Amino acid sequence: MKSINPNISRRQSRKVDLEQLKKGILQSNKTLLAQAITLAESSRSEDIALKRELLDWAGAHAKPSYRIGITGVPGAGKSTLIEALGLQLVNEHRVAVLAIDPSSQKTAGSILGDKTRMIELGRHPRAFIRPSPAGNTLGGVASRTREAIALCEAAGFNIILIETVGVGQSEVSVKQMVDFFLLVLIAGAGDELQGMKRGIVEMADFILINKADGDNKEKATIARSDYNRAISLFPMPASGIKPKVKTCSALNGDGLQEAWKHVETYFQDIIASSFFASQRHEQAVEWMRESINSQLLELFYHKPEINQTLQEFTVAVKNGDMHPLTASNKLLKHFLES
Amino acid sequence: MKSINPNISRRQSRKVDLEQLKKGILQSNKTLLAQAITLAESSRSEDIALKRELLDWAGAHAKPSYRIGITGVPGAGKSTLIEALGLQLVNEHRVAVLAIDPSSQKTAGSILGDKTRMIELGRHPRAFIRPSPAGNTLGGVASRTREAIALCEAAGFNIILIETVGVGQSEVSVKQMVDFFLLVLIAGAGDELQGMKRGIVEMADFILINKADGDNKEKATIARSDYNRAISLFPMPASGIKPKVKTCSALNGDGLQEAWKHVETYFQDIIASSFFASQRHEQAVEWMRESINSQLLELFYHKPEINQTLQEFTVAVKNGDMHPLTASNKLLKHFLES
Numbered sequence: 001m002k003s004i005n006p007n008i009s010r011r012q013s014r015k016v017d018l019e020q021l022k023k024g025i026l027q028s029n030k031t032l033l034a035q036a037i038t039l040a041e042s043s044r045s046e047d048i049a050l051k052r053e054l055l056d057w058a059g060a061h062a063k064p065s066y067r068i069g070i071t072g073v074p075g076a077g078k079s080t081l082i083e084a085l086g087l088q089l090v091n092e093h094r095v096a097v098l099a100i101d102p103s104s105q106k107t108a109g110s111i112l113g114d115k116t117r118m119i120e121l122g123r124h125p126r127a128f129i130r131p132s133p134a135g136n137t138l139g140g141v142a143s144r145t146r147e148a149i150a151l152c153e154a155a156g157f158n159i160i161l162i163e164t165v166g167v168g169q170s171e172v173s174v175k176q177m178v179d180f181f182l183l184v185l186i187a188g189a190g191d192e193l194q195g196m197k198r199g200i201v202e203m204a205d206f207i208l209i210n211k212a213d214g215d216n217k218e219k220a221t222i223a224r225s226d227y228n229r230a231i232s233l234f235p236m237p238a239s240g241i242k243p244k245v246k247t248c249s250a251l252n253g254d255g256l257q258e259a260w261k262h263v264e265t266y267f268q269d270i271i272a273s274s275f276f277a278s279q280r281h282e283q284a285v286e287w288m289r290e291s292i293n294s295q296l297l298e299l300f301y302h303k304p305e306i307n308q309t310l311q312e313f314t315v316a317v318k319n320g321d322m323h324p325l326t327a328s329n330k331l332l333k334h335f336l337e338s
Numbered sequence: 339m340k341s342i343n344p345n346i347s348r349r350q351s352r353k354v355d356l357e358q359l360k361k362g363i364l365q366s367n368k369t370l371l372a373q374a375i376t377l378a379e380s381s382r383s384e385d386i387a388l389k390r391e392l393l394d395w396a397g398a399h400a401k402p403s404y405r406i407g408i409t410g411v412p413g414a415g416k417s418t419l420i421e422a423l424g425l426q427l428v429n430e431h432r433v434a435v436l437a438i439d440p441s442s443q444k445t446a447g448s449i450l451g452d453k454t455r456m457i458e459l460g461r462h463p464r465a466f467i468r469p470s471p472a473g474n475t476l477g478g479v480a481s482r483t484r485e486a487i488a489l490c491e492a493a494g495f496n497i498i499l500i501e502t503v504g505v506g507q508s509e510v511s512v513k514q515m516v517d518f519f520l521l522v523l524i525a526g527a528g529d530e531l532q533g534m535k536r537g538i539v540e541m542a543d544f545i546l547i548n549k550a551d552g553d554n555k556e557k558a559t560i561a562r563s564d565y566n567r568a569i570s571l572f573p574m575p576a577s578g579i580k581p582k583v584k585t586c587s588a589l590n591g592d593g594l595q596e597a598w599k600h601v602e603t604y605f606q607d608i609i610a611s612s613f614f615a616s617q618r619h620e621q622a623v624e625w626m627r628e629s630i631n632s633q634l635l636e637l638f639y640h641k642p643e644i645n646q647t648l649q650e651f652t653v654a655v656k657n658g659d660m661h662p663l664t665a666s667n668k669l670l671k672h673f674l675e676s
Contacts, residue, residue, distance in 0.1 A: 282656070288662035288665045292668035314626070317619070317625075329394045331626075
């Protein structure tokens with residue numbers, strides 16, 4: 001027999017789900033981890049309290065990890081590289097891949113769109129792949145990605161790879177949530193062709209010239225020298241470690257082990273110098289701010305009393321019957337009084 | 339004799355200021371307009387109610403205007419162009435120039451930094467120049483710029499020029515607050531040198547190749563053809579008007595009158611097609627959202643009870659004693675209860 005009060009019934013059944021989610025996460029259950037991330041991405045009013053509880057719990061249960069940002073324009077072979085690297089790492093580690101795709105204003109698109117990618121890695125029990133959160137989530141993609149990181153860390157994934165498209169919009173925010181920022185380039189394409197701005201190259205802790213195979217090998221070596229020269233002019237990064245440029249081939253695996261060895265050495269060095277901890281702590285403050293801001297927006301936009309008025313005012317503003325500043329002022333007053 | 343209650347005294351004296359500000363704005367008094375914008379940019383708790391009242395009033399008193407975004411990297415001669423164009427326009431119009439400078443993460447800088455620019459235009463009684471709002475204002479530069487637009491429009495400035503640096507960060511948000519987007523380029527510099535991304539070129543309603551003077555004239559004409567060819571491949575803008583490419587020289591004034599004539603024709607056309615109104619209405623909804631969001635942040639961060647706890651939690655998060663998600667959750671609960 002069903003409960004008489006449907007709200008209590010639903011809340012109770014949800015409560016059980018949450019405990020199941022937590023248990024599943026602690027057991028590195030990929031299906032339940034995926035459900036937990038979906039809950040964290042939810043903007044439904046009824047999910048807010050639950051997701052906050054889940055995230056609070058995840059924060060307290062996060063385990064140590066390497067957070068690595070990977071960027072490069074489409075065509076640089078990032079996915080092939082991540083799959084090849086991931087398959088190499090799953091022997092010793094649990095690898096989570098999170099993708100960020102700031103779908104452009106004009107052409108909405110998704111990194112993991114029509115092509116099904118990283119199939120082999122995705123199937124591996126010690127790997128977890130998660131596409132980009134929807135672009136219209138309140139509080140923004142950065143906030144949602146950080147929450148997915150916390151959940152993956154609670155699930156014991158100790159290598160978190162965060163992939164971006166490299167068009168400049170999301171790289172700055174990803175840089176602020178990772179310990180290490182890897183830039184994947186290819187030889188032959190000029191900077192302008194790769195859509196790379198100096199700023200992105202400047203943020204890199206490590207540059208990999210991919211597709212150094214076959215006829216392309218020599219060109220990749222030349223590109224390596226070029227980038228080495230270019231970055232020699234950049235100021236020393238806060239880590240105190242000069243970025244390196246290496247070549248590799250995600251296709252045949254050349255250079256991937258050496259590349260990962262470099263990453264490991266980097267982490268050992270920054271942990272020893274305590275830059276790892278200090279950078280994480282700085283980033284944590286930013287994380288707190290982002291989380292506050294996105295929660296504030298949720299609070300406002302999911303208040304039923306606000307929602308009704310907001311819809312009416314949106315129509316009035318859209319018809320030119322109300323100035324946007326008048327509408328926002330009235331709505332804020334309404335929010336404060338309710 | 340001073341009032342016994344200093345709060346009442348200050349509030350009262352402030353009230354008088356607000357009435358003075360409103361009166362000054364309606365009289366196009368540049369000093370009082372500047373003070374009003376400073377009030378709108380203020381993040382001091384005691385200014386919030388006042389500035390909201392001012393902006394609400396400004397929204398109701400905004401007069402018709404052309405809102406024009408002008409972008410191009412440093413060196414394209416934007417300032418010289420704006421000064422030359424502005425001096426030409428002040429005979430028939432009131433011209434306000436607002437500058438946006440998204441000071442980069444690494445090197446903080448200001449468009450109107452050490453160099454004093456647009457001196458002649460700034461002195462003109464029918465021109466008003468305002469540098470970029472401080473980058474750390476809550477709710478972001480876009481929100482502050484929109485408020486400055488509303489105040490300038492209330493003051494009867496009917497041509498609002500919004501200048502950006504053209505490095506990609508703020509162009510998208512400026513595009514969303516203007517009727518017309520002008521891109522200033524120079525010949526000879528490759529796209530990569532000008533730091534221009536295709537996306538910015540694609541947003542332009544009009545491209546001006548500046549510095550078409552002396553030895554540079556021929557190069558400018560070639561660049562004009564190049565850009566004409568490039569944009570011929572772009573999809574038709576929402577306005578239904580194919581962007582034009584023209585050359586000009588801000589230095590000797592060549593082409594400026596023709597350029598402005600083109601702008602005027604553009605406005606006549608979009609007003610006739612009612613694209614002007616429909617674009618403004620779409621933008622107004624976005625404006626309302628931005629204003630709500632920045633007011634929510636103000637509300638939270640200026641609550642005295644929150645401020646104290648926020649400072650303590652920031653220290654705890656920074657020391658690694660508290661997870662950022664735990665801190666943000668506790669703060670939000672605190673906010674809801676207070």
